[in-house]
Each structure stands twice: as C-alpha cells, then as structure tokens.
Amino acid sequence: MDSTPQVGIVGAGGIAPPHIEGWLALGAEVGILRRTGADALAEQYRIRIHDSLDALLDASEIVDIVSPTPSHPDIAQAAFDRGRHVVCEKPLALTASDAQAMTDAAHAAAVRLFPAHVVRYFDGYRRLHEQRETVGRMLELTFRRTVAAPSAAWFYSQELGGGLIRDLMIHDLDQALWLAGPVAEVSATQDRADEQPPVSAHVTLTHVNGAISHVRADWFGPETPFRSQVEVVGADGALRFGTDELGGAREGYLPPASDLDPYRAQLADFLDALRTGRDARVTPEDGVAAVALVDAAYASLASGHPVVL
Structure with a gap:
C-alpha cells in the first residue's frame, strides 16, 4: 500500500466526521461521495467530493462505508469488484447471512473487510x-x-x-x-x-x-x-x-x-493490518457473529x- 492511503467515504451522517477526522489524522487523502450532507463535510474538512461511486472507487484504495445499514452489501460488493479494501460501520449488514456473504465476497476478491466495532x-x-x-x-x-x-x-x-x-x-x-x-x-x-x-x-x-x-x-x-x-x-x-x-x-x-481517539485507533489498526498482513483487532467473522x-x-x-x- 502507498504510504499515503487513498480513502473514499460513502455516507455523510453523524458518524462520518469521526471517520474523516481519523483518516486525516493518519495522513490519508480523503474523498467523499456526493449525497445529502456531503458538500458541507467536503467544505468543512477540505476533502475531495466525487459525483459517482465509480469516480470514488477510481480514486480510492480503501472504501469506508458509513451509510445506512441496508446499503452496505451493494457498496461493499462494488468495492470488492474493483479490488478495494473496505471499512464498514457496524453492523456489517441487516442479517448474519448477508454479513457472511460480504465476508465471503471479500475473501474471494483477496481484499480485506474491516467491521468498525469502535468500542x-x-x-x-x-x-x-x-x-x-x-x-x-x-x-x-x-x-x-x-x-x-x-x-x-x-x-x-x-x-x-x-x-x-x-x-x-x-x-x-x-x-x-x-x-x-x-x-x-x-x-x-x-x-x-x-x-x-x-x-x-x-x-x-x-x-x-x-x-x-x-x-x-x-x-x-x-x-x-x-x-x-x-x-x-x-x-x-x-x-x-x-x-x-x-x-x-x-x-x-x-x-x-x-x-486516545478510538475512531483513529481503529483505522490505524486496520492500516497496520493491511501493511503487515496480520489480522486487525476486529475480524470479519467478529462482525458476522x-x-x-x-x-x-x-x-x-x-x-x-x-x-x-
């Protein structure tokens, strides 16, 4: 992975700012998908804004999904199809079977899936x-x-x-x-x-x-x-x-x-896991369970x- 992580945020609700702040503190270049609330966040944090998911995927190595739960599987699958790693806010999906399918898809694509269980x-x-x-x-x-x-x-x-x-x-x-x-x-x-x-x-x-x-x-x-x-x-x-x-x-x-900002700590753990090949503190199996x-x-x-x- 490049020394400067390229991160795309999907979602602009209340949990987006801690994720954006965490990535910026870790030196990442951050972009966000245009949707309600995203323009204000892009201006506040001086990050890029992308008009489509395809454009965000083109510019990102890691996709950070902080959108409502039903949207997680489709966004994650689009990222996996493009070889992108995924950070996904809890819960991974609406059901354990959908969460398991996300886990299986990440494994099949040889990319990493990180459930953001910040506690x-x-x-x-x-x-x-x-x-x-x-x-x-x-x-x-x-x-x-x-x-x-x-x-x-x-x-x-x-x-x-x-x-x-x-x-x-x-x-x-x-x-x-x-x-x-x-x-x-x-x-x-x-x-x-x-x-x-x-x-x-x-x-x-x-x-x-x-x-x-x-x-x-x-x-x-x-x-x-x-x-x-x-x-x-x-x-x-x-x-x-x-x-x-x-x-x-x-x-x-x-x-x-x-x-000790836990949001930054979880993202730092995931970055280190990517760079070293070890498991992060939270595994996809933990998210499914x-x-x-x-x-x-x-x-x-x-x-x-x-x-x-």
Whole structure:
C-alpha cells in the first residue's frame, strides 16, 4: 500500500466526521461521495467530493462505508469488484447471512473487510479485555449503554435497517462475545416499539462457558449524555469500566472526547493490518457473529421466547 492511503467515504451522517477526522489524522487523502450532507463535510474538512461511486472507487484504495445499514452489501460488493479494501460501520449488514456473504465476497476478491466495532478501541474496554483472566471463571457480565436518541426516522425501523438492538446495543453484544466467548442462548425484551424515544431493550446471553451477560441499551431524550458501563464478575474478582471515567459527558450519541481517539485507533489498526498482513483487532467473522446475536435477539422479541443458537 502507498504510504499515503487513498480513502473514499460513502455516507455523510453523524458518524462520518469521526471517520474523516481519523483518516486525516493518519495522513490519508480523503474523498467523499456526493449525497445529502456531503458538500458541507467536503467544505468543512477540505476533502475531495466525487459525483459517482465509480469516480470514488477510481480514486480510492480503501472504501469506508458509513451509510445506512441496508446499503452496505451493494457498496461493499462494488468495492470488492474493483479490488478495494473496505471499512464498514457496524453492523456489517441487516442479517448474519448477508454479513457472511460480504465476508465471503471479500475473501474471494483477496481484499480485506474491516467491521468498525469502535468500542474495542476504547482504552478502558481494551484494558478490561486484557485483564479478563484475572477474575477467574466468568460468572456474570453486565453492560449498559445510554445515549440521546437519533433524529432520523430510519434508526427506529427494523425494516429500514435500524432498531435499538441493531444500531446501539450491537456494540455491547460484540463486547460480550469478545470478553466471554460464543453464545448458546439469547433472550430479549423491549419496553416499546421503535417509534420515538424513550426506548429501552434488555438482552440476556447465556454463553457456552456458562457465563451470563445482561445487556441493556437506552435511547432517551435529546439532552441525554453518552454513557456506557461494563462490569465483569468472576469467581476470583471483578473488573469495571465506564465512560464517566473519561470525564466530561458529551450530549448526543458519540462518546466523550479523549486523548486516545478510538475512531483513529481503529483505522490505524486496520492500516497496520493491511501493511503487515496480520489480522486487525476486529475480524470479519467478529462482525458476522455480532449480527447473528442481533438476529437472535429480534427473533426472541418476535416469539417471546429464548432463541437457542
């Protein structure tokens, strides 16, 4: 790969700025596909704007997909067909089968696919993962994530690729897998339909190793600060982390700013993985596994019963 990465951004919503800022901090040349909101971002960050996906693909080595979830597979396939590596915001796709198809297509094209599960790059979560064996046999994990609800209507519609579990809770479903391993059973409840805030959901995971994860996510009103917490309890001790430790709660659905920017860290990890040939901290298989838990949680909501994997 060239020493100056050539990156094309597809998507201009609220998650686009952290990705753009991360790439620019890493010295990349960045372009963005023209769509609603992209002109303002191009002007703000002084990046190129492309009028078509083909033009963006011509100019890019890496395509960073930050558009709504249903669009991910087609954009990724177009990139794979042109031999481009792909960074894709979580979730990879609407369903685990679609996410697996993306993974298979990347492998067939001999390019890399990186699911952007940014919470793995929060320093506190990374340290907790590194120390997890100090608690002994894991017994119970508890996750809580509360943010201001998004304003765009599609976030609330499962049919349009949104939904609280798919869009927000997937961060902690991925954390549960990263910390405690594969899951045998999923049970989910939600207090109301995804129409407008407040919306809260609770998912219980029974891991293959016997540990139980309790995962809660909330979309609350517009003044709600971002907050997340995790506790891991084992036979020999406990570990805890919360974003309150970073100081300075931030309104909206992005975490408080810190010196160790997790968005830049995840992109730096992917770049290093490309240059060295190693796996990134998040693999395509991790992305598929997280979507599979989302599928199971929604199946449990629909049936009112636990889902056995």
